[in-house]
Amino acid sequence: MNKIVQKGTASLIFETPVYIESTASVAGKKEGEGPLGALIDRISSDPMFGQDTWEAAESAMQKETASLAMEKAGLSASDIRLVFAGDLLAQTTASSFGTAELGIPYYGLYGACSTMGESLSLGAITVASGCAGHVLCITSSHFASAEKEFRYPLGYGNQRPLSATWTVTGSGACIIGSAVPKRNCPSLHGRDGYAVITGITTGKIIDFGFRDSLNMGGCMAPAACDTILRHFSDLGRSPGDYDAVITGDLGMVGQKILLDLLKKEGVDISGIHKDCGIMIYDSRTQDTHSGGSGCGCSAVVLSARLLPEVVSGRWKRILFIPTGALLSRVSYNEGASVPGIAHAVVIEHKEL
Amino acid sequence: MNKIVQKGTASLIFETPVYIESTASVAGKKEGEGPLGALIDRISSDPMFGQDTWEAAESAMQKETASLAMEKAGLSASDIRLVFAGDLLAQTTASSFGTAELGIPYYGLYGACSTMGESLSLGAITVASGCAGHVLCITSSHFASAEKEFRYPLGYGNQRPLSATWTVTGSGACIIGSAVPKRNCPSLHGRDGYAVITGITTGKIIDFGFRDSLNMGGCMAPAACDTILRHFSDLGRSPGDYDAVITGDLGMVGQKILLDLLKKEGVDISGIHKDCGIMIYDSRTQDTHSGGSGCGCSAVVLSARLLPEVVSGRWKRILFIPTGALLSRVSYNEGASVPGIAHAVVIEHKEL
Numbered sequence: 001m002n003k004i005v006q007k008g009t010a011s012l013i014f015e016t017p018v019y020i021e022s023t024a025s026v027a028g029k030k031e032g033e034g035p036l037g038a039l040i041d042r043i044s045s046d047p048m049f050g051q052d053t054w055e056a057a058e059s060a061m062q063k064e065t066a067s068l069a070m071e072k073a074g075l076s077a078s079d080i081r082l083v084f085a086g087d088l089l090a091q092t093t094a095s096s097f098g099t100a101e102l103g104i105p106y107y108g109l110y111g112a113c114s115t116m117g118e119s120l121s122l123g124a125i126t127v128a129s130g131c132a133g134h135v136l137c138i139t140s141s142h143f144a145s146a147e148k149e150f151r152y153p154l155g156y157g158n159q160r161p162l163s164a165t166w167t168v169t170g171s172g173a174c175i176i177g178s179a180v181p182k183r184n185c186p187s188l189h190g191r192d193g194y195a196v197i198t199g200i201t202t203g204k205i206i207d208f209g210f211r212d213s214l215n216m217g218g219c220m221a222p223a224a225c226d227t228i229l230r231h232f233s234d235l236g237r238s239p240g241d242y243d244a245v246i247t248g249d250l251g252m253v254g255q256k257i258l259l260d261l262l263k264k265e266g267v268d269i270s271g272i273h274k275d276c277g278i279m280i281y282d283s284r285t286q287d288t289h290s291g292g293s294g295c296g297c298s299a300v301v302l303s304a305r306l307l308p309e310v311v312s313g314r315w316k317r318i319l320f321i322p323t324g325a326l327l328s329r330v331s332y333n334e335g336a337s338v339p340g341i342a343h344a345v346v347i348e349h350k351e352l
Numbered sequence: 353m354n355k356i357v358q359k360g361t362a363s364l365i366f367e368t369p370v371y372i373e374s375t376a377s378v379a380g381k382k383e384g385e386g387p388l389g390a391l392i393d394r395i396s397s398d399p400m401f402g403q404d405t406w407e408a409a410e411s412a413m414q415k416e417t418a419s420l421a422m423e424k425a426g427l428s429a430s431d432i433r434l435v436f437a438g439d440l441l442a443q444t445t446a447s448s449f450g451t452a453e454l455g456i457p458y459y460g461l462y463g464a465c466s467t468m469g470e471s472l473s474l475g476a477i478t479v480a481s482g483c484a485g486h487v488l489c490i491t492s493s494h495f496a497s498a499e500k501e502f503r504y505p506l507g508y509g510n511q512r513p514l515s516a517t518w519t520v521t522g523s524g525a526c527i528i529g530s531a532v533p534k535r536n537c538p539s540l541h542g543r544d545g546y547a548v549i550t551g552i553t554t555g556k557i558i559d560f561g562f563r564d565s566l567n568m569g570g571c572m573a574p575a576a577c578d579t580i581l582r583h584f585s586d587l588g589r590s591p592g593d594y595d596a597v598i599t600g601d602l603g604m605v606g607q608k609i610l611l612d613l614l615k616k617e618g619v620d621i622s623g624i625h626k627d628c629g630i631m632i633y634d635s636r637t638q639d640t641h642s643g644g645s646g647c648g649c650s651a652v653v654l655s656a657r658l659l660p661e662v663v664s665g666r667w668k669r670i671l672f673i674p675t676g677a678l679l680s681r682v683s684y685n686e687g688a689s690v691p692g693i694a695h696a697v698v699i700e701h702k703e704l
Binding site for chain 2: 055081086088090097104105106112128130132133148327334
């Protein structure tokens with residue numbers, strides 16, 4: 001019988017195993033040249049992904065990632081019961097055009113760069129409750145479509161402050177399901193075990209009143225802090241219960257703020273904290289300033305770098321916390337603040 | 353024990369009752385002057401809802417609707433475990449600024465005008481699976497913020513073809529939960545019974561290649577047809593099992609296409625079909641052309657007009673199918689098609 005247990009005010013524990021059946025990542029040239037380049041499944045040297053527009057390029061990249069995740073799991077689109085997808089573009093068009101041709105029942109999400117956390121959370125709920133056998137969780141971002149959407153078209157050549165992050169051109173996907181995966185997942189280090197989603201903590205929108213859209217790490221850090229504190233409180237856990245706590249895209253500026261905020265509350269995760277935005281680029285040589293960002297950032301790093309560690313058993317339990325800045329071009333041009341949100345997903349190693 | 357049963361390829365039946373505990377609607381002056389004006393909880397004569405921008409106006413309206421729904425249910429924000437919210441604006445800022453101050457764990461959705469169907473579907477899954485006691489499902493749209501987002505600022509005074517719809521200024525909310533509601537819901541006709549969500553069919557993205565963003569009814573009708581056919585097929589039901597089948601915002605143009613498409617498949621719902629977009633305005637006197645549209649359209653009509661009929665028992669079972677057109681200003685300016693999506697929710701009368 002399926003069993004989901006509510007914990008505290010915002011967390012769930014899945015007593016029914018939610019297996020990550022396969023994972024896939026596709027990214028751009030710059031990401032391929034970064035520290036994780038060799039771990040990403042496919043690197044495209046063509047930033048247009050064979051399309052005519054940046055938006056169509058992102059859709060094509062997302063669709064390629066979905067297809068690769070299905071191929072790795074030995075599944076076809078008709079085996080997938082649900083898709084939870086999202087991206088950064090207005091009206092999430094990268095996703096609706098990206099997954100449209102797959103013909104899978106579809107729920108579109110918007111959580112800014114936290115969307116992979118939202119997607120995995122809702123996917124895990126539907127799997128653990130018996131609503132679906134296999135669910136596709138996928139997000140994407142593209143540097144050029146995001147610059148056009150939020151800032152200026154690339155041709156303007158605008159300058160970026162050191163607190164700014166670089167939107168990752170990339171898409172990451174997981175297929176999750178209730179049955180023990182039958183198939184070897186090559187990307188997961190020769191399958192020494194499984195990665196299983198065992199719980200979630202849903203984020204609240206946290207608005208500290210920051211208005212600097214070029215310091216999104218600062219805007220999101222309070223939300224990450226809130227979710228992490230609530231997670232530990234809801235589950236009666238502490239940092240010692242995790243091998244790693246990995247935020248989505250706080251970057252170097254946001255990381256410092258997060259660690260400071262948590263220390264003020266008596267919680268020290270400095271020894272186990274990582275940030276996908278810091279991991280994906282080499283800031284000294286790649287001119288990415290505070291780090292990487294975007295829906296694709298945490299999704300690609302999860303797929304390429306985090307899950308292999310969990311599957312291999314080097315990490316027994318991690319807390320994956322994609323972070324999002326809830327702004328639009330209109331909202332910040334109208335002087336609104338930039339609220340943040342962060343959704344936490346517990347991923348554990350399970351022996352074969 | 354909670355029980356959810358998969359049916360066919362895209363449907364679920366909830367054997368655990370999912371009660372609609374309360375519902376609320378807030379709308380603008382034009383909607384107040386329409387056929388449903390007297391049934392809507394609150395009409396604002398101020399289109400700015402006391403704010404400085406159209407976007408902030410929409411957020412204020414959405415927040416007022418959420419507060420009213422909680423008040424009617426006798427609940428406070430801390431009693432609500434989850435919010436599923438969405439709107440039409442880029443990066444769904446009406447929702448993130450609308451519900452931010454409530455401090456409830458939050459999942460943002462984007463399904464265009466189908467979002468109320470997505471919100472109720474995911475809300476019902478979390479309630480039926482024991483993930484949440486009370487969930488707030490809410491959407492909004494605002495004529496002026498939508499015109500600015502998708503077409504031209506109002507000051508341009510652009511002309512609209514007869515196939516165009518008029519975006520509803522309105523927000524509708526439902527609080528759903530697993531326990532028998534304790535409290536009288538005044539809007540539900542003096543509580544002659546309950547309204548219960550008993551099943552859903554998740555929509556697929558259907559792209560017939562239509563490119564006319566000013567005929568969204570035509571773009572969405574194939575998606576509504578697909579979801580209705582799959583719903584009947586998945587559940588082994590026929591139109592005779594429903595007192596009414598109500599689409600979101602096909603308008604008069606889209607309604608005709610839907611009925612024709614269904615007839616070609618041997619399914620006749622012409623006697624029981626209604627459309628929220630047709631119901632909310634008087635097209636002869638209100639200059640709304642094909643009808644109303646927007647995330648707020650189906651949500652307001654559900655709250656003000658449909659649920660009271662179900663609670664009173666005049667309708668024993670309805671199929672509520674919000675419909676969405678998945679376009680953005682960028683996608684149609686780049687010549688992309690306008691795919692549609694439609695999510696179906698079964699709502700039934702339950703005796704006291």
